[in-house]
Amino acid sequence: MRLTSTRAIASLFVIWAAAFAVFAQGWSQNVSPLPTPTGYVNDYVGVIDAATKQALEAKMKEFRDRSGVELAVAVVKTTGDRDIFDYSLAVARGWGIGAKTDDNPGALLLIAVDDRKYFTHISKDLEDELPDGVAGSLQRQFLVPEFKKGNYGKGIADTIDAYISTIEAKTSGFNPPPTAATTGDDDGTPSLSNLVCCLAIFIFIVAVILSNRNRSKSDDDQDRWGGGGGGVMDVLPWIILSGSGSSGSSSGSSWGSSGSDWGSSGSDWGGFSGGGDFGGGGAGGSW
Secondary structure (H helix, E strand, O other), X not given: OHHHHHHHHHHHHHHHHHHHHHHHHHOOOOOOOOOOXXXXXXXXXXXXXXXXXXXXXXXXXXXXXXXXXEEEEEEEOOOOOOOHHHHHHHHHHHHOOOOOOXXXXXXXXXXXXXXXXXXXXXXXXXXXXXXXXXXXXXXXHHHHHHHHOOOHHHHHHHHHHHHHHHHHHHOOOOOOOOOOOOOOOOOOOOOHHHHHHHHHHHHHHHHHHHHHHHHOOOXXXXXXXXXXXXXXXXXXXXXXXXXXXXXXXXXXHHHHHHHHHXXXXXXXXXXXXXXXXXXXXXXXXXX
16 A cells, blocks of 8 residues: 555655656747737736727737737736746747847836736837836836826726837838828929928918909999808818828828728738847836
């Protein structure tokens, strides 16, 4: 009986040791411990409401399209025995956040709800635009206060907004899309915007002349000519705005459509670009 018990204990010890060895060998800083992402925001706990998540997805997609910067969010219950720095680094690399090209800016904000910890990993090509110290300060300003109140969705959304604003303030964009406005050629041909300005000035001069003539009208004619509203001077601002806005309307509708396309269908998600060039830069803390 004692021999049987000893063998059973030894067998359990061997099984435990083997399982531990497999687990230890299975961990890699380049392999994500989380499943394949389904979007820019991956909430495995369910603390972000649907409306906030949809708005975040659209905003982060639009930001990537116009700047080339890929931002990601992951919310988990716990990182287990693994330090959140190592855990989030493996996720950032394993998911391949950022482009595969030489210039591949990206960042991952990972939150472990039960651990009450957070960390933002920043790729090498984004550290100049979003330094570690700045990221840490923004998290303490926007993320921590809301997390303490249980407002996880708002804390995450406000932090991502702050990241985007900070990055945009440092650079005009890594890969900005072509502008829809027509520009002048090198041979001196007037651009569309110049022609619109000239037309607006011409209309203004005509309006001034007509207004001077209006002052010479009799009191009986004032209501008919412009005294009651609807005269040339009332219409002029709309004419100028419609002319000057025509050059940028195409660009605005393009960005608007990209956001609406993302919100209407999750099938637009094609995964991150496969870069994952993270060297340990970032900032984190607890709440």
